[in-house]
Amino acid sequence: MSDDVVRQLVSIAALRVEGVHALAREPRSGIHLAHRARTGAVGAGSVCIDIAGQQVVVGVALVAVDGVALPVxxxxxxxxxxxxxxxxxxxxxxxxxxxxxxxxxxxLEEQS
Incomplete structure (x- = not known):
């Protein structure tokens, strides 16, 4: 299974969720970079994955819609x-x- 295919599946799945506006272009936080460093995950931009045998760890950075409950x-x-x-x-x-x-x-900017 190609890493690119798994990253694409992650992207599609995340974008299906209500309250997700888009995937982040480049995460502004070191948290996502720390995930990559900690897990050895590969990937540029908003999705990184680490596949070891039949197991995978995923990191995804996204842009949420204003007004949604972020933890949800x-x-x-x-x-x-x-x-x-x-x-x-x-x-x-x-x-x-x-x-x-x-x-x-x-x-919000359009309503102003």
Whole structure:
């Protein structure tokens, strides 16, 4: 299974979750970079993965919609990503780290 395929599955699954505006272009926080360093995960930008045998650890950085409950969005992303990756690849998802890297404020700016 290609790392790129798994990263694409993660991206699609995360974007399906209500309250996710987009994937972060480049995370602004060192937390996502620390995830990569800690796990040895590979990937540029918003999704990184570490596959070891039949197990995978995932990190995803995203932009949330303004006004949503961020912990709920993060938990829903964790669940959706783990389900999609497990179902489509048969890899065992050990962990899904979610970083809310930004909040989309365009709706507020349009109302001003």
């Amino acid at each position: 969005v993060a938990e829903n992303v964790r669940r959706e990503v783990a389900t999609a990756v497990s179902r489509m690849t048969q890899l065992r998802v050990i962990q899904v780290d979610v970083l809310i890297a930004d909040i989309d404020l365009e709706v």
